[in-house]
Amino acid sequence: MTTTATSADATAPGEVLLAVDGLRVAYPGRGLRRRPTEVLHGVDIALRPGETLGLVGESGSGKSTLGRAILGLAPVTAGTVAYRGRDITHAPRAQRRELAREIQVVFQDPYGxxxxxxxxxxxxxxxxxxxxxxxxxxxxxxxxxxxxxxxxxxxxxxxxxxxxxxxxxxxxxxxxxxxxxPRVIVCDEPVSALDLSTQATILDLLTEIQETTGVAYLFISHDLAVVRRLAHRVAVMYRGDIVETGTGDQITAHPEHPYTRKLLMASPVAHPARQAERRTARAALAEG
Incomplete structure (x- = not known):
């Protein structure tokens, strides 16, 4: 895993609110003698008070599974989820109800x-x-x-x-x-179903709420541009692993992992010629 040190890591004050250490999640296989399918392969993240950690990756990368594991909705097979130093990995239902005061979620589909x-x-x-x-x-x-x-x-x-x-x-x-x-909100693709202008107003609202309340966000998205706009730090997830972390500027200006570069090239740009160049470069990376 490639990890880029950030100023947020060095200077963020106070405790670590949410710490995920070596987390593995596997779903049972289907049919007879099918092996379980491991979706997360030992993931580590940390979230501090008042911080937004953006978790970005394409569909199937495991990012939503990580959010579900933190909420107690996915089968953790190894590793820990700790909230304010307390292990909540396999918290019973009664403890989860108490945790609802501290950890909340906003899903992709509000109607659902x-x-x-x-x-x-x-x-x-x-x-x-x-x-x-x-x-x-x-x-x-x-x-x-x-x-x-x-x-x-x-x-x-x-x-x-x-x-x-x-x-x-x-x-x-x-x-x-x-x-x-709550002190933590897991935002699982909260703007992906909205048009661009509405996305912008919701992102502005989330920023304002954080500034006035100090709530921390784990912001999950497939769109690196959206994550960069909101997040203090960005973690790139690929096939169940965190492959790169850093500030939004570091990730977009100096991506270290090939997958991060692919995500950047997948982001839409207004100029048709530049968009065509990105498609060509992304195809070359895929072939490599």
Whole structure:
């Protein structure tokens, strides 16, 4: 694995919030005598308070599996996930409920993660009353503040998810993730289903939230340009391994691993001639 030292690594203050050490994930094979398929091959990452670590790779690289393992949703076969120094790799259900106060998630498809039969008010109220045991009055005040935080009108509480656009639904998902005041949010491809202008507004919103709350993000994406815009550090994942880490500028200006260079060449550019040059260079790398 090629690792590039960064100023963020050297100067980021305080504790390591989330540490993944030697993590391996394998899924059972299908059929008789099929061996398990290992998806992660000993992954190490660290996330500090108020930091965004961008995890970038193509489909099938293992990046979403890493996010799921951190959340306790993937079968870890070796290694550890530690939160504030406490091993949570195989945390039981009761402990996971407690961890929901500290670690939240925003998924790619907001419509799929929001109960279509519930109003936005009920969706936001559930974690407040179930986990934080708020009274209904306190919960309503908190919901109003959450909607204001993500720039949605107070009247949204009476509406269903289908009545909102994709970008608005993602704002609702972000509001729900913020409801418990977490210290870490796993953002799993949160803008990949949105158009470019909506992507930009959601990225701006996430940046503003981080600046005002100090929340840390593990930001998962296939798009290096998106990751570079938001992340303090970038980790490139390829076939279940972290192959390169560094700041966004380091990764894009001086990529060390061939796969990172392929990701850069896959990023769209406005000029047709430059885009054609990138396709040619990427094909040459593939042949090499």
């Amino acid at each position: 993660s929001l109960n279509p039969a519930h109003t936005i008010g009920r969706i936001l109220e559930e974690p407040l009353t179930a986990v934080r045991a708020m009274t209904s009055t306190a919960a309503q005040a908190r919901i109003a503040a959450l909607l204001d935080r993500v720039a949605l009108p107070a009247g949204a509480v009476h509406r269903l998810p289908r009545e909102f656009s994709g970008g608005q639904r993602q704002r609702i998902a972000i509001a729900r993730a913020l409801a418990l005041d």
